[in-house]
Amino acid sequence: MARVLFDPNVYVRNDMPKCPICSTNADIYRRLRPPEIFEGWCEVCGDVSITPDAAERARRAGKGYLLSAALKQRPANQEYETIRQQDVERILKDAPDFTPLEKLDIALSVVASMSDRPGALSRFSHSQDYPLAYAASPDEALFYLRELAEKGYVHLEHVSAIVTMPGYERVEQMNKVGRQSRIAFVAMWFDPSRNPIYDEAIAPAIVEAAYQPLRIDKFEHVNRIDDEIIGQIKRSRFMVADFTGQRAGVYFEAGLMLGLNRNVIWMCDKKELPSVHFDTRQYNFIDYESTADAKARLFNRILAIEGEGPTDSKLENL
Ligand SMILES: [Zn+2]
Structure with missing residues (x-):
């Protein structure tokens, strides 16, 4: 516009x-x-x-x-x-509630992503871009830049940063595998009553954020995850896990994704949230009240946590 x-x-x-x-x-x-x-x-x-x-x-x-x-x-x-x-x-x-250490990592990722080439000054400006590091003010962003310099991840020239090799190493470590993938694995109960939440909320929210939803619609796997599912989870960048219906498979799949150190977005129909297994209560659930509510909040959460999906031109440049 x-x-x-x-x-x-x-x-x-x-x-x-x-x-x-x-x-x-x-x-x-x-x-x-x-x-x-x-x-x-x-x-x-x-x-x-x-x-x-x-x-x-x-x-x-x-x-x-x-x-x-x-x-x-x-x-x-x-x-x-x-x-x-x-x-x-x-x-x-x-909005995700990041710890200071997580914000430090996010700041480094942002500084690196705004560097046109290794050795160049990053375009990251603490006064204009502080919200991208989830800093509440330019001062907080400057604090992260100084801490990153202290750790040897960036050189500072006045308030502009150049990412060092240890800095790039740290970024690579954070990104690990799966980051280049555009697949979002969807773990949920495959009862026909759940189709509207997939068709009208989960799938369109993922697609609008430029990722590709993957739902493996097959027999209920209780107490075990078969090899195909493990393989698909490993290929995925992040997971959307809807706990409505309390299926064991969803808990196992989410646990596997966490073990891979990748993001899981937790969802549940608000009416069922009180019965969700205790261990998952610590996570920040999208407790939706309607498909429209679920879709809008999932879309925002994906952008907040993962950013927009890789476009074809970005994939070609890798
Ligand atoms: Zn403004």
Whole structure:
């Protein structure tokens, strides 16, 4: 979408327009007519279109950076829709809760992915790109850069970073196998009553995030996982595990994926969540109330955890 241009017939403008999400000075204006949407472009968030109450909600939660991260990670070709209050609730609820060590790793991955070639200064700017490292502020992102330098993973030139060989080694270690795969393994109960959640929520959310869903629809495997399933799980980049129906196979498959050190996205119909096996309670479940709810939240979670799937041109360049 083209950048929003200021038009006095459409927008009101303050003297110093600021982004309603991150408070950076930005070319963002408020529409004259209700619902008085803020529209424009911000160097931290990218394209912004948000209702005043949604912006207020994110600011009040002190979690504007999660919204900035979600906006920044949107696929470039995605038509963007105005963010409303319920979208903010969903983004806040589904945002992964990373530890400082995980954020340090994420910061290194982002710095590396924004380096055009080994030895080059990364384009990562702590003042503009801090949400990509899930840092709440530029200062927090700068802290990660300094810590990465301390560990020898980057050289710092002022506040710009160059990834070192140990840094690239660390990135490779993190990515491991499966990262180049576009397959998302779906573990779930294969009862016909579950088809709508697969057809209308899980499969389309995975496809829209540019991955390929794989569901092995065969006999119920109780207490064992057959070789074909193990092979397919090993080929997959991440897993979507829906625990509704409490099938043993889903627990085994999710356990196998965790053992491979890859991401599992946990889902369950909200009504059944209390009966989910105790050991899985520590994970942040998408506890959906409808297929539409499941689809929207799964899509956001995939983008938050894995990013957009590899495009054909990216695969060719590998
Ligand atoms: Zn912003």
